[in-house]
Amino acid sequence: MSRPPSTQPFLHEVIEATPGGEALKTCLQCGTCSGSCPSGPDMDHSPREIFAMLMAGMEDEVLRSNTPWYCVSCYYCMARCPKDIPITDIMYTLKRKSIEARLYDDSAAPDWSESFMGYVESYGRSFELGLATQYHLTHSPLSKVSLGTFALGMLTRNRLGLLPERIEGMDQLNAILEKAKELEAH
Amino acid sequence: MRYAYYPGCSLTRSARAYAESTAAIVGPLGIELVEVEDWNCCGATEYIAINKSAAYALVGRNLALATSIEDVETLTAPCSACYLNLKKVDRYMGEYPDLNQRTNTALAAGGLSYEPGTLHVKHLLDVITEDIGVEVVAGSVSQPLAGIKLAPYYGCLIARPALDDEPAHDTEQPHNLDDLLTALGADVVDYPVKTNCCGGHMAQISASTAYGLIGKLIGAAAKAGADAIVTICPMCQLNLDAYQTQVNRHLGTKYKMPILYFTQMIGLAMGMKPADLGFGQEIVSGKPVLAKVGLPVHEPAGPTPKRRSRRNDPSLPMPGSRGER
Numbered sequence: 219m220s221r222p223p224s225t226q227p228f229l230h231e232v233i234e235a236t237p238g239g240e241a242l243k244t245c246l247q248c249g250t251c252s253g254s255c256p257s258g259p260d261m262d263h264s265p266r267e268i269f270a271m272l273m274a275g276m277e278d279e280v281l282r283s284n285t286p287w288y289c290v291s292c293y294y295c296m297a298r299c300p301k302d303i304p305i306t307d308i309m310y311t312l313k314r315k316s317i318e319a320r321l322y323d324d325s326a327a328p329d330w331s332e333s334f335m336g337y338v339e340s341y342g343r344s345f346e347l348g349l350a351t352q353y354h355l356t357h358s359p360l361s362k363v364s365l366g367t368f369a370l371g372m373l374t375r376n377r378l379g380l381l382p383e384r385i386e387g388m389d390q391l392n393a394i395l396e397k398a399k400e401l402e403a404h
Numbered sequence: 405m406r407y408a409y410y411p412g413c414s415l416t417r418s419a420r421a422y423a424e425s426t427a428a429i430v431g432p433l434g435i436e437l438v439e440v441e442d443w444n445c446c447g448a449t450e451y452i453a454i455n456k457s458a459a460y461a462l463v464g465r466n467l468a469l470a471t472s473i474e475d476v477e478t479l480t481a482p483c484s485a486c487y488l489n490l491k492k493v494d495r496y497m498g499e500y501p502d503l504n505q506r507t508n509t510a511l512a513a514g515g516l517s518y519e520p521g522t523l524h525v526k527h528l529l530d531v532i533t534e535d536i537g538v539e540v541v542a543g544s545v546s547q548p549l550a551g552i553k554l555a556p557y558y559g560c561l562i563a564r565p566a567l568d569d570e571p572a573h574d575t576e577q578p579h580n581l582d583d584l585l586t587a588l589g590a591d592v593v594d595y596p597v598k599t600n601c602c603g604g605h606m607a608q609i610s611a612s613t614a615y616g617l618i619g620k621l622i623g624a625a626a627k628a629g630a631d632a633i634v635t636i637c638p639m640c641q642l643n644l645d646a647y648q649t650q651v652n653r654h655l656g657t658k659y660k661m662p663i664l665y666f667t668q669m670i671g672l673a674m675g676m677k678p679a680d681l682g683f684g685q686e687i688v689s690g691k692p693v694l695a696k697v698g699l700p701v702h703e704p705a706g707p708t709p710k711r712r713s714r715r716n717d718p719s720l721p722m723p724g725s726r727g728e729r
Binding site for chain 1 (some may be wrong): 413416417418419420424442443444445447448449450451452453454455456457458460461464465483496499500501506507509510511512513514515516521560561563564565566569575600603604605606608609610612613617638646647649650686715
């Protein structure tokens with residue numbers, strides 16, 4: 219806590235991992251982001267608080283927070299920030315760090331992202347029906363019973379594919395993604 | 405005008421109505437859409453939460469493939485999330501050399517490359533209102549949508565974050581959809597929540613958060629007396645339409661608000677048949693809107709069973725009918 223904010227190691231990691239992240243150092247703590255956030259009331263720390271916590275070196279608390287996972291990517295905060303801090307991109311960075319650290323105890327949101335991309339990495343396209351089925355069976359299936367009407371309505375209107383579509387260039391896409399992951403790890 | 409076209413995953417399934425209505429109206433407006441061959445998913449808001457380099461490379465492949473289409477300067481996407489991903493990767497690659505280098509190193513592993521700035525990325529709505537022009541659309545109207553009250557819903561990503569040097573929109577009060585719908589003859593209602601969020605993927609992660617956001621959007625339209633909300637994004641359409649029953653249950657409301665695509669409204673005003681514009685695929689029926697334009701309603705699920713004409717049917721003796729024949 220005695221470190222000056224700009225030298226906090228985790229703050230630096232977050233800045234490094236975010237395009238334009240350098241601006242985070244100039245945060246005024248004005249709270250415009252928090253006031254603009256549509257899911258703010260459901261977050262355990264508002265975006266402004268998260269930035270103050272980053273400055274204070276509270277790495278664990280930040281990574282345990284549900285805040286990035288409740289970000290809806292609406293970009294209101296980013297458009298309104300007087301210091302042009304790329305807040306939504308910082309939330310994405312915190313999601314990645316949180317998945318790495320595995321400190322966030324509700325796995326539903328990270329699982330959604332990972333299941334979604336599992337289909338994309340296998341087929342090149344997203345697959346709504348497979349994704350929804352897999353995800354809802356894993357995460358408290360009983361609470362989702364009411365969603366039966368949703369699925370039925372979508373199916374009868376032929377708005378859910380029964381089989382995933384596969385792109386031709388899967389080998390090419392895999393080669394690209396493998397290389398990218400290799401670069402990300404360094 | 406010729407464009408590279410990135411439809412995105414939703415338009416192949418859950419948003420077929422958007423795909424069909426787009427295909428129907430572009431020709432008459434003088435737009436030629438050339439689909440990017442073998443495009444892949446843009447990663448939505450999910451891949452960037454897992455692996456940054458891979459997320460940029462995933463979108464990079466689409467940009468690289470789009471450059472092989474001849475005689476186009478602009479890549480257009482009808483989905484706001486796809487649009488932003490394509491736009492953002494192009495812009496960020498241009499702005500951050502390290503990101504550009506990484507993305508191109510990854511693309512090279514698949515024999516591809518992309519020079520940022522090669523393509524101009526534009527949302528389909530902007531293509532229609534800016535490149536073609538609202539007055540041209542107005543000129544193509546044969547059946548004005550008179551008497552229909554519409555709430556113009558932009559959602560987040562067409563206006564935010566404003567990545568262009570000279571952004572086409574105000575980040576909170578865009579108006580080109582208002583202008584377009586007015587040109588179609590509709591009454592555009594005052595819709596202060598026009599750039600609020602539909603919740604994106606929150607319906608999956610925290611249903612109560614999502615239902616609150618969706619309820620606010622539908623409630624504002626209902627309060628303004630709108631007959632329908634007009635959307636420009638398949639994710640917004642899905643959230644407001646397919647979850648409306650759950651939202652009603654959750655909030656104790658009784659909304660029956662049709663959620664329609666702007667391309668469907670253009671097609672209607674051009675005098676096209678609702679069935680050719682994907683009407684009937686919406687969960688909350690758009691029939692009341694069609695009825696207001698005085699249109700018969702076609703169901704999408706195959707041809708309606710042929711009714712035997714009863715008038716001259718000898719098997720149904722009606723009083724007096726025999727004597728008349």
